[in-house]
Amino acid sequence: MNKITKYGILGIIALGCVYGVYRKCSGPQANDNTEMPQQSNKKQSKALNVRAVVIKEQSLTDGLAMSGSLVPDEEVSLSFETSGKITDIFFKEGSMVEKGQLLAKINDAPLQAELRRKEAQLRLMQDRVFRAKALLEKEAVSKEAFQEAEANLSALKAEIDGVKAEIAQTELRAPFSGIIGLRQVSVGAFATTQTAVAMLTKRSPLKVEFSVPERYAGTLPDGAHLEFTVEGDLTPRSAKVYASDSRVDEKTRTFTVRALYDNKDGKLVPGRYVSVNLTTREYANALAVPSEAIVSEMGIDKVYLCKGGKAEPVEITKGLRTDALVQVLRGLCVGDTVITSGTMQLRAGQQVSVSVNGKRKTENGKLESDNEG
Numbered sequence: 001m002n003k004i005t006k007y008g009i010l011g012i013i014a015l016g017c018v019y020g021v022y023r024k025c026s027g028p029q030a031n032d033n034t035e036m037p038q039q040s041n042k043k044q045s046k047a048l049n050v051r052a053v054v055i056k057e058q059s060l061t062d063g064l065a066m067s068g069s070l071v072p073d074e075e076v077s078l079s080f081e082t083s084g085k086i087t088d089i090f091f092k093e094g095s096m097v098e099k100g101q102l103l104a105k106i107n108d109a110p111l112q113a114e115l116r117r118k119e120a121q122l123r124l125m126q127d128r129v130f131r132a133k134a135l136l137e138k139e140a141v142s143k144e145a146f147q148e149a150e151a152n153l154s155a156l157k158a159e160i161d162g163v164k165a166e167i168a169q170t171e172l173r174a175p176f177s178g179i180i181g182l183r184q185v186s187v188g189a190f191a192t193t194q195t196a197v198a199m200l201t202k203r204s205p206l207k208v209e210f211s212v213p214e215r216y217a218g219t220l221p222d223g224a225h226l227e228f229t230v231e232g233d234l235t236p237r238s239a240k241v242y243a244s245d246s247r248v249d250e251k252t253r254t255f256t257v258r259a260l261y262d263n264k265d266g267k268l269v270p271g272r273y274v275s276v277n278l279t280t281r282e283y284a285n286a287l288a289v290p291s292e293a294i295v296s297e298m299g300i301d302k303v304y305l306c307k308g309g310k311a312e313p314v315e316i317t318k319g320l321r322t323d324a325l326v327q328v329l330r331g332l333c334v335g336d337t338v339i340t341s342g343t344m345q346l347r348a349g350q351q352v353s354v355s356v357n358g359k360r361k362t363e364n365g366k367l368e369s370d371n372e373g
Contacts, residue, residue, distance in 0.1 A: 035210045043341040051341040052306055054356060055287055055332050062281040062320050068228070071258070072270040074176050077313030079217035080106055081169040083192045093182050097174045097200070104185075104197055106170035115163045118156060125153045149307065167215035178202035196242060201270060208239045210276050220244060226259055226278040230268065237261060241278075281320070287332050288325040293340040294318070303332070304339040304346045306354045310345045311339060 084106035091103045132149040135141040174180070181199040185191060208228055212220065224241040239259035243259045248255045261268070292305050294316070301318055316331030332338070337354060339346065346352070 009084045010226075016337070032137050048342055048345060049353045049355070050306075050339045050346075052337045052339045052354045052356050053290065053293075055289070055338060056334055056337045057285040058288060060283040060286040060288055060320055060322060060325065060327055062283075064216070064276075064280060066210050066212070066276050068208055068274050068276045070230075070261075070268055070270050070272045070274060071207040071209045072178075072201045072203060072325045073207060073260075074178065075270070076175060076200050078103065078172060078174075078180075078189050078197045078200055079105075079193060079195055080172055080197070081193060081229060082106065082107045082166070084108075084170060084190070086187055086191050086331055089183065089185075089187055091180050091183070091198070093180065093198070095180060097178065097180050099174055099177045101174045101175070102171055103174060103180070105171040106172075106191060108167050108170040108226055111163055111170070111177045112212055115160065116222070117168065118160045122153075122156055122160060125149075125156050131155050172197060174200060176200070176202055199323045203266060203269060206261045206268055206270060206277065207273060207303055208259040210257055210274075210278075211249075211252065212244075212257050212278075214248045214253045214255065217248055217255055218278055219361065220257065224233050224279065226320075228274040230259075230272050230274050231304050257276070283320065283327065286320070287334070288322075289327045290324060290340050291321070291326050293338050293343060294326060295343050303328075304343060304350055306337040306339055309351055311348065311350045311352050313346075313348050 086104060087107050088105040089102075089103070091097055091104070097103065102371060127129050127148075129149045132141055132146045136143060136146045168301055178200050179202075181201065183198045184196050189195075191197070209228070220241065222241055222243065226241065227236045229236055239261040241257060241259045243258050247257040289303060295302050295304070295313075302313050302315045305314055306312075314331050317329040319327035319329045321327070337356065339352065339354065
């Protein structure tokens with residue numbers, strides 16, 4: 001029995017050793033089979049899915065959108081050059097008048113009488129000069145007497161011209177062609193030089209007046225084209241810049257610009273509010289990136305490029321900024337792949353999986369269809 005027991009115990013120990021060796025050999029294999037997919041997934045998950053754009057030359061336009069007003073080409077408040085009672089008004093309110101057209105008249109009866117009196121004296125004075133000249137040729141009068149007669153004639157002619165000028169001041173004439181507004185006086189009213197008779201406005205062409213920020217002072221050339229719209233009519237109209245103010249307003253930090261619009265159809269009137277879109281500068285072959293691609297840290301601007309499947313930061317110098325794009329003056333070249341999404345999660349050397357225009361970019365630089373979404 002002792003031998004049997006002894007051999008039995010040894011057998012059990014031997015079986016236990018064999019089982020332990022079996023578990024030791026088979027256990028790690030089973031663990032390896034279960035852990036390898038997890039490690040593979042971890043490696044795959046390190047590549048961050050991002051979107052990107054390939055840099056190429058393009059045209060950029062620097063423009064401004066602002067408000068402005070329509071200003072008449074010419075406008076004046078009409079008034080007489082002298083005082084007196086208004087005897088006639090010859091214009092119709094709101095009508096078109098021509099340059100030089102007689103619009104209103106002040107009583108000039110005393111001046112007309114004075115003119116007739118002096119014109120009668122003129123004929124008599126001309127006869128005296130004629131006789132004095134004939135007598136001078138015969139040496140019947142002195143040369144001084146003849147010269148005095150000529151001087152009196154010249155003085156009388158000057159007086160006549162003065163009376164005619166005073167009569168002209170009693171006439172109100174249009175200084176230019178335009179639309180005359182509502183009259184402010186009536187026949188029989190006494191008018192002075194301060195009395196406004198009506199407003200005369202020249203509406204073709206019209207001036208588009210608006211203010212531009214001071215940073216564009218000196219850079220906005222004459223002849224620049226702009227488009228504008230008026231309230232209630234979204235039809236774009238074109239105008240051309242012809243002048244700008246000589247200095248910047250210190251209070252508003254802007255300067256005034258004016259453009260000409262022909263207004264041949266006469267549909268627009270001065271004083272209307274307009275929305276102006278002005279092209280200030282154009283860049284034909286510019287490099288630009290979406291604004292969301294730029295990361296600013298400690299005053300340094302940079303973007304991330306995709307090179308060999310990894311993110312690589314590059315410092316850039318910014319230029320013009322539009323609604324969606326930022327011009328890059330230095331740091332990028334044509335053909336660079338700039339990452340535009342997930343930029344805050346990127347680090348130098350991080351693996352990325354790039355999608356360009358809906359196609360996934362592989363490590364060798366080729367584009368394949370993106371089946372993720």
